[in-house]
Amino acid sequence: MDGGDLLPIGEVARRAGIAASALRYYEEAGLIAAVRPEGGQRRYPRSVLRRLAFVRAAQNVGLTLDEIREALATLPEGRTPTKADWARLSRGWHTRLDEQIAALEALRDGLTTCIGCGCLSLRDCALMNRGDRAAARGPGARYLPAALRRAPRRGVA
């Protein structure tokens, strides 16, 4: 070997395609951890790359960092996660994606008839009353379509 496989943050950033600032942010968010040898700079074991891969994939599935953190927390401490561990975590995504796809298909098909008929009526149209966006309380960004955000907690992974 080339003498210890601990990677500096820049290397991880490059390999993972994630900005170093994001990696520090992920650490603060409890998604990843680093060892700090003398000098205080972060060194990551190679396994962080798989962890980051999981994070990235989970984001693509539409999970928030909070949800991802919770999912990662179920990994066994001490030992390096096995293939089976990762598979377990991501098993729920399939279902979630199926739901997302179904929601979009419903939207598309509803659209065809609804727009076709010109109704676009709030009360009657299934398209409008699908994800009741009005009921989403609290401020903040919400541009992820409601149809894709449903059931945020369903045994995450």
Next chain:
Amino acid sequence: MDGGDLLPIGEVARRAGIAASALRYYEEAGLIAAVRPEGGQRRYPRSVLRRLAFVRAAQNVGLTLDEIREALATLPEGRTPTKADWARLSRGWHTRLDEQIAALEALRDGLTTCIGCGCLSLRDCALMNRGDRAAARGPGARYLPAALRRAPRRGVA
């Protein structure tokens, strides 16, 4: 009739299922307009409901308010938009939804093999390298999957 069909903001909010504060925000954003008789309070024509229906539907499709505003701007001024006008605006959604669905299906199918094989490797895995999230410049929330955000400008509706 019950004497003039101009609705106060609370009524519109209730009927559309959109908070009054959001309606004021939409006005500021140029999505809707109100008439202001003496007293200065907003009164909306009934047609605003259809306009809001369009806004809501467009949001469900994943458009930003900016894109929606641009789409609405292509409506004819002066006359009330016809069924054909609305249909024209929403024609592009079908394509967009098809694209979104295709992206999610690819994600799901990639997941099946990728998680199945346990690779989850950043470099090799199609799942990871799909929407190059790293390349999305600028700060701000980005939890709408990259695959669903592509091609923001394609002749909106």
Next chain:
DNA sequence: GTAGAAGCTAAAGTGAACTTGAAGTCAAGG
């Protein structure tokens, strides 16, 4: 042994889509 690249922290900024709060105005009923 020193230049310069890379890393550090902490705090503030960003963008989208709103909400909330404060302080005042308007409209309808009794």
Next chain:
DNA sequence: CCTTGACTTCAAGTTCACTTTAGCTTCTAC
């Protein structure tokens, strides 16, 4: 006339997932 509820504006707050900036320190290469 007075109360009550709906409405007004304007400014500031909120969430999420980051980035940017400033001012240092550490590591690497020559």
